[in-house]
Amino acid sequence: MLRAEWVESRKKFKNKSQMYLAREGIITEEMRYVAKREGLHPEFVRQEVARGRMIIPANINHLHLEPMCIGINSRVKVNANIGNSGLASDIPTEIEKVRVAIRYGADTIMDLSTGDAIKETREAVIRESTVPVGTVPIYEALKRAKGQVKNMTVDLILDVIEEQAEQGVSYMTIHAGVLREFLPMVQHRVMGIVSRGGAIMAQWMVEHGKQNPLYEHFDKICEIFKKYDVSFSLGDGLRPGAIADASDDAQLAELKVLGELTERAWKHGVQVMVEGPGHVPMDQIEFNMKLQQKICHEAPFYVLGPLVIDVAPGYDHIASAIGAAMAGWYGAAMLCYVTPKEHLGLPNVEDVKQGVIAYKIAAHAADVAKNWPGAREWDLEMSKARFAFDWNRQFELAIDPETARAYHDETLPQEGYKTAKFCSMCGPEFCAYRISQNVSEKMEEVILKDNWIAP
Amino acid sequence: MLRAEWVESRKKFKNKSQMYLAREGIITEEMRYVAKREGLHPEFVRQEVARGRMIIPANINHLHLEPMCIGINSRVKVNANIGNSGLASDIPTEIEKVRVAIRYGADTIMDLSTGDAIKETREAVIRESTVPVGTVPIYEALKRAKGQVKNMTVDLILDVIEEQAEQGVSYMTIHAGVLREFLPMVQHRVMGIVSRGGAIMAQWMVEHGKQNPLYEHFDKICEIFKKYDVSFSLGDGLRPGAIADASDDAQLAELKVLGELTERAWKHGVQVMVEGPGHVPMDQIEFNMKLQQKICHEAPFYVLGPLVIDVAPGYDHIASAIGAAMAGWYGAAMLCYVTPKEHLGLPNVEDVKQGVIAYKIAAHAADVAKNWPGAREWDLEMSKARFAFDWNRQFELAIDPETARAYHDETLPQEGYKTAKFCSMCGPEFCAYRISQNVSEKMEEVILKDNWIAP
Numbered sequence: 001m002l003r004a005e006w007v008e009s010r011k012k013f014k015n016k017s018q019m020y021l022a023r024e025g026i027i028t029e030e031m032r033y034v035a036k037r038e039g040l041h042p043e044f045v046r047q048e049v050a051r052g053r054m055i056i057p058a059n060i061n062h063l064h065l066e067p068m069c070i071g072i073n074s075r076v077k078v079n080a081n082i083g084n085s086g087l088a089s090d091i092p093t094e095i096e097k098v099r100v101a102i103r104y105g106a107d108t109i110m111d112l113s114t115g116d117a118i119k120e121t122r123e124a125v126i127r128e129s130t131v132p133v134g135t136v137p138i139y140e141a142l143k144r145a146k147g148q149v150k151n152m153t154v155d156l157i158l159d160v161i162e163e164q165a166e167q168g169v170s171y172m173t174i175h176a177g178v179l180r181e182f183l184p185m186v187q188h189r190v191m192g193i194v195s196r197g198g199a200i201m202a203q204w205m206v207e208h209g210k211q212n213p214l215y216e217h218f219d220k221i222c223e224i225f226k227k228y229d230v231s232f233s234l235g236d237g238l239r240p241g242a243i244a245d246a247s248d249d250a251q252l253a254e255l256k257v258l259g260e261l262t263e264r265a266w267k268h269g270v271q272v273m274v275e276g277p278g279h280v281p282m283d284q285i286e287f288n289m290k291l292q293q294k295i296c297h298e299a300p301f302y303v304l305g306p307l308v309i310d311v312a313p314g315y316d317h318i319a320s321a322i323g324a325a326m327a328g329w330y331g332a333a334m335l336c337y338v339t340p341k342e343h344l345g346l347p348n349v350e351d352v353k354q355g356v357i358a359y360k361i362a363a364h365a366a367d368v369a370k371n372w373p374g375a376r377e378w379d380l381e382m383s384k385a386r387f388a389f390d391w392n393r394q395f396e397l398a399i400d401p402e403t404a405r406a407y408h409d410e411t412l413p414q415e416g417y418k419t420a421k422f423c424s425m426c427g428p429e430f431c432a433y434r435i436s437q438n439v440s441e442k443m444e445e446v447i448l449k450d451n452w453i454a455p
Numbered sequence: 456m457l458r459a460e461w462v463e464s465r466k467k468f469k470n471k472s473q474m475y476l477a478r479e480g481i482i483t484e485e486m487r488y489v490a491k492r493e494g495l496h497p498e499f500v501r502q503e504v505a506r507g508r509m510i511i512p513a514n515i516n517h518l519h520l521e522p523m524c525i526g527i528n529s530r531v532k533v534n535a536n537i538g539n540s541g542l543a544s545d546i547p548t549e550i551e552k553v554r555v556a557i558r559y560g561a562d563t564i565m566d567l568s569t570g571d572a573i574k575e576t577r578e579a580v581i582r583e584s585t586v587p588v589g590t591v592p593i594y595e596a597l598k599r600a601k602g603q604v605k606n607m608t609v610d611l612i613l614d615v616i617e618e619q620a621e622q623g624v625s626y627m628t629i630h631a632g633v634l635r636e637f638l639p640m641v642q643h644r645v646m647g648i649v650s651r652g653g654a655i656m657a658q659w660m661v662e663h664g665k666q667n668p669l670y671e672h673f674d675k676i677c678e679i680f681k682k683y684d685v686s687f688s689l690g691d692g693l694r695p696g697a698i699a700d701a702s703d704d705a706q707l708a709e710l711k712v713l714g715e716l717t718e719r720a721w722k723h724g725v726q727v728m729v730e731g732p733g734h735v736p737m738d739q740i741e742f743n744m745k746l747q748q749k750i751c752h753e754a755p756f757y758v759l760g761p762l763v764i765d766v767a768p769g770y771d772h773i774a775s776a777i778g779a780a781m782a783g784w785y786g787a788a789m790l791c792y793v794t795p796k797e798h799l800g801l802p803n804v805e806d807v808k809q810g811v812i813a814y815k816i817a818a819h820a821a822d823v824a825k826n827w828p829g830a831r832e833w834d835l836e837m838s839k840a841r842f843a844f845d846w847n848r849q850f851e852l853a854i855d856p857e858t859a860r861a862y863h864d865e866t867l868p869q870e871g872y873k874t875a876k877f878c879s880m881c882g883p884e885f886c887a888y889r890i891s892q893n894v895s896e897k898m899e900e901v902i903l904k905d906n907w908i909a910p
Contacts, residue, residue, distance in 0.1 A: 086882030088866055114885040139885065147884050183898055190838045192891035196881060199890035206897045241887075242838035243823060243831060281831075282784050282824035308780065308820040310834035310841070312812075313849060314858035318773050319816050325763065325777045329737050343841065343849075344859060345866035345879040357767075361774050365763040368698060369737035376698060376736075379765035383645045383697035386765070386798065394768060394798075403769035404799060411543050411800035424800040426651060427541030429602050430569040430594065432696075435654035436647035442661045443638055 003067075006030065007060045015226040016060050020269035022050035030056050030067040038074045039373055048073055052262070053298045054333075055171075055271040057108065057132040057231040062168035066130050068107055070273055070300045072293075075372060076328040076363040079134070079302070079336045080106035080356050081347075083113035084121060088346040091117065091124050097352045098128045104356040104400065107334070108171070110134040114196070118143055122167060132170035134233060137161045138197050138214075149203045154213045162224050171231040173197060173275065174221060176214035177257035178237035180205045185250035191241035194278075198237020218261060222268035231271035233302060234258045239278035243310050246280045247288060259295040266297075273300040273333065280306035285323060289330035300333035307338065316342035317358040324359060328366025335359050335366075360399050387433055389421040458522075461485065462515045470681040471515050475724035477505035485511050485522040493529045494828055503528055507717070508753045509788075510626075510726040512563065512587040512686040517623035521585050523562055525728055525755045527748075530827060531783040531818040534589070534757070534791045535561035535811050536802075538568035539576060543801045546572065546579050552807045553583045559811040559855065562789070563626075565589040569651070573598055577622060587625035589688060592616045593652050593669075604658045609668045617679050626686040628652060628730065629676060631669035632712040633692035635660045640705035646696035649733070653692020673716060677723035686726035688757060689713045694733035698765050701735045702743060714750040721752075728755040728788065735761035740778060744785035755788035762793065771797035772813040779814060783821025790814050790821075815854050842888055844876040 006029040010016060013024075021028050027046045034056055035042040048054035054071025070077050080101035082094055094113070101109055111125045111133055118140045126133050138152075141160045145151040161172065175197040183202055186192055193199040201212050214221070225232065238254040240246040258274050265272045274296045280288055285306065292301045305320030306327060312319040320338040328335055339347040339355035347355065367375035378397065385393035391408060398404040411424035422431040461484040465471060468479075476483050482501045489511055490497040503509035509526025525532050535556035537549055549568070556564055566580045566588055573595045581588050593607075596615040600606040616627065630652040638657055641647055648654040656667050669676070680687065693709040695701040713729050720727045729751045735743055740761065747756045760775030761782060767774040775793040783790055794802040794810035802810065822830035833852065840848035846863060853859040866879035877886040 085879055086884055087869070087872075087879040114881060142885075183894070184902055186891070187895060187898055187902070190835065191842050192888065192895055194887050194891070196885050196887045196890075199887040199894065202894045203890050206894050206901065242841075243834045244838055282780065282820055283826070309816060309823055310837045311819065311852055311854055312816050313853050314855050314862050315812055315816060318776055318813050319820070321773055322777050322780045322817065322820055325737060326781070341862055341866070341880070343878075343880075344863040348866075357770055358773050361764060361767050361770060362777065364766065365737055365774070365777055368764055371738070379698040380645065382765045383699055386697075387646050397766055398768050399766055400769050407769050407796055408799040411796070411803075414542070417542075423798075424540055424542040425796070425798075426569060429541055430597075430651050432649050432651045432654040433647065435651075435658050436641070436649070439638070439654065439657045439661050440642060440647055443642055446661065447639055447642075 001033065001066065003065065004063050007063065015269050016229045017226055017269050017271055018049050018056045018058065018229060019052065019271045022046045023269060030058050033067045034069040038069065040074070045069065052266050052272060055231045055273055055300055057170035057271065059165065059168045059170040059228050059230055061166060061228060062126055062133065062170060064130060065132055065170065068131065070302070070333045072298065072300065072331050072333050076332070076366040077107035077334040078105065078356065078359040078363050079108045079110055079334055080352060081110045081112050081336065082352065083111045084115035085346045086115045089115065091121050093349065094121055095124055095128050096349050098125055100349055100353050101356050102129065102131060104353055105360045106131060106356050108132045108134060112136060112139065114139045114143065122164070126168045133168070134171040134173065135164055135169045136173040136197050137164050138175065138200055142200055149200060150207050152204060154217055157213060158217065158220055158224070161221060165224055165228040165230045169230060171233045171273070173233045173235040174214050175201045175235035175237040176212060176218050176261055177234060177254040178202060178212055179215060179257060180211050182238060182250055182253045185253060186238065189248065189250065190244040193238060194241025195235065195237045195239055197235050201237055218264060222265055222270045225270045226268060231273060232265050234261055234272060234274045236275040236277065239276065239304065240280065242279050243281050246277065247284050251277065255292060255295055259297065262296045262299045273302045276301050276303040276332065277306045278304055279310060280308065280323060282308050282323065282326060285326045286330045289327055289332055293331055301331065302334040302336060303327045303332045304336040305338050313343045314340055316340065317355050321358040321362040324362035325365040328363055329369040335363055357400055391419055456488065456521065458518045458520065462518065470724050471684040472681055472724055472726055473504050473511045473513065473684060474507065474726045477501045478724060485513050488522045489524040493524065495529070500524065507721050507727060510686050510728055510755055512625035512726065514620065514623045514625040514683050514685055516621060516683060517581055517588065517625055519585060520587055520625065523586065525757070525788045527753065527755065527786050527788050531787070531821040532562035532789040533560060533811065533814040533818050534563045534565055534789055535807060536565045536567050536791065537807065538566045539570035540801045541570045544570065546576050548804065549576055550579055550583050551804050553580055555804055555808050556811050557584065557586060559808055560815045561586060561811050563587045563589060567591060567594065569594045569598065577619070581623045588623070589626040589628065590619055590624045591628040591652050592619050593630065593655055597655055604655065605662050607659060609672055612668060613672065613675055616676060620679055620683040620685045624685060626688045626728070628688045628690040629669050630656045630690035630692040631667060631673050631716055632689060632709040633657060633667055634670060634712060635666050637693060637705055637708045640708060641693065644703065644705065645699045648693060649696025650690065650692045650694055652690050656692055673719060677720055677725045680725045681723060686728060687720050689716055689727060689729045691730040691732065694731065694759065695735070697734050698736050701732065702739050706732065710747060710750055714752065717751045717754045728757045731756050731758040731787065732761045733759055734765060735763065735778060737763050737778065737781060740781045741785045744782055744787055748786055756786065757789040757791060758782045758787045759791040760793050768798045769795055771795065772810050776813040776817040780817035780820040783818055784824040790818055812855055846874055
């Protein structure tokens, strides 16, 4: 991969976005790279990007990034949120989170730092990361306004966006759909606004007595994004934070605006994905996915979970993996992970690992359900290795090889048992695979002898 | 609860089963107890039990059992499998598993011991358990035949069933649907037969050259079950053990027989639930649930997972909780848990805890999706406590209070922060709830002042 050269060769274009180039009929090297990764035809990738149904978030200044795509016609992707808070973590810890997230298969990383050294942390994260890095620039803007929303000017916001874009951020959450007129709808909610960006923008509108500046100055943001090929991640500032608030007026009113903004960004030739909930009971997931596809013209949907219940703090990676798997199956293009610490505290390195693994499971389950080419082959390989008692191959194929091996070995202290044709679950006598294989051998004889055919 | 008296009062009936009594028009005390627990009318419970759509597995000799029900018109239930193997565990460990399983919400327990002291282990398990205990009697039968299938006679099998019934087992897995003529269908599978009971019965048929004895002597088993009110759990000996084998001929051929056996047991007035897969991709779950409901005349469906992918050893409680939640939503009545050790070894106490919790999440998610009366109220209470920063109430409402509290507290070493109106995720400055609440207060003024109404 010679991404520096690829970027260099496109110097002449003022609009650097993959969407613009795709519309010009150009198959970029990033598109070819993505096509190879996904097993798609490069021209198909170009068409999808031109159409807005797929994005390739690849800032021209993040040169060691390995291009990937997000879209309904590709593998379902996983994002891992990292970042410090005012109360916890430092740069080395955040870098360790990046490593662990990528190791277990995160497709993108968002640095959501709100604590100290936001800029330096992001710089280190981008340096470390081979996957696209996303941010929520409003956090740094508020931090630079010393936590005072009333000091957060439009110019400050735009400056922060431009600086982050120059630094190599590939997509940014922009909460431009939280309009002033939607705030009364939130008053009736159980959980109000649970999106940090959404809450900050609401406070801004109330304190300034004006419309959402990200909405008002949306075209200016598009102009910045064009220069570096930053993709929009249109933030769902009014996403539900409770089962009770799911699919309510506030959420759907915002979604409609996100649909309008998608078209506005596309007019600029800027890539867009749209963020989604949150907390959604299972019976509302399909409806939510289909609605977004319709309202946002099939722009990739990037959902947070969703959690299908509210009562599992400490296990929200599981409660949300259920919703995420279903969302992916019904068309969400990327799943933002939730860690076991959700609702309780800032995730540590182990939480990041647990979150990414739960979401790799969800994303792969969605690919399998969609029968995405190649998806079921992985499971087939595992099943073959399992039935053949090829333990090493099973561990190799596992999402988390070390844990699988450790669990297997810990219950088999006996000499020579670690590679045996059974495990401690049943022991040799009661192993169904062994019995089944013996039966199968005998059946071959029986079938031949008796000319035995199934009814 | 005076179950000894309830049972005593029904001495005169030769058939002790709840189904028989329900059909006689009798609302038993167990039905009343269940009705109270579920928020149903006792007459409705009686009708459901009479119809076979609900079972109350309550052996007349397990007197300290708290009656519960399994059926499509009640809360989705969770079963936890425990039991030793030839390679691991002992009675004290198994009793600890029973305690932990019940503590985190298992509705029934299956003792699947295949190692030493099977009878003594079961005795201890039943003594400890306040929930119905299920077994697979063929395991003990094979053990008593010294592991030799050819020595496993029909009389031995029936003796074991009767002894276990007398001991107080409330439901037994009987693999009567694995017919001789289905074995050739298994030859084409990736994973053959993965059910221990199914594999043992297949071996029996091949070695004895005869039809499945559990099928041939099904009526005799019914006669035993009547005496103690044991429910059938019609085993799916040919359940798929891999995504690649899901919904294949062998599985569906067996299901048809289970439908016939359901009717046969019902003729005896014996309660029945039907076991189901196993490994099923998400796109086949709804179809599988609906098919069972049709073929088995709405007898409760008791599913194992299903796992929606095969590649997550070490995390199969998560991979299967996704399938289980969906299965519950589509009508499965009870979800058999899968632990993190699945496919790797015998679960220990911690694995039992993790498995039960993952499945409480799945079962509650199903109840929420079905909008089962009262289900969403739990989530509503949690969401209110969350928005109010009432941490103690949140922990109280959590599926695992200790873990939730520990996760919250570990990242807040600062004095006085443990009950603060923020957590370490965002800190006070970036807490969306706090900002949202401030905005909400101001909005009340703004709305009044400006007569501001949402569009």
